[in-house]
Amino acid sequence: MQIRPKRGRSVPDPARSDLLPAEGRNVEESSYWLRRLADGDIEQFRTEKKPVADTKKQGGE
Template identity: 55%
Template sequence: MYVKPQAGRSVPDPERGGLLPPQGAIVPDTQYWLRRLGDNDVIAADPDVQAAKSASVKETK
């Protein structure tokens, strides 16, 4: 599943070490990430939509 942190949140990524990047990442469907979703630390997102948003922001600058 693809998740990204809620605005203003820093979410540890135990698989990779460090924090979940602000643009999000594909993570395993485990209890840890399901709990992060339930606690509203992260939101489920579509990686294609996120990439398109990033590209459009870069183009407008």
């Protein structure tokens, strides 16, 4: 799950022994992170993936 701390919050990441960065990170879904989400310490987000242009020629040429 991709999460980031809500504005003004410092949230420890026990798996990495540091604080969750403001830009967020991908973490394993666990009871710890679900509790942080329920308490309003973090928010989930999704990154927008830009489509990659297909560089292969069509038609077998």
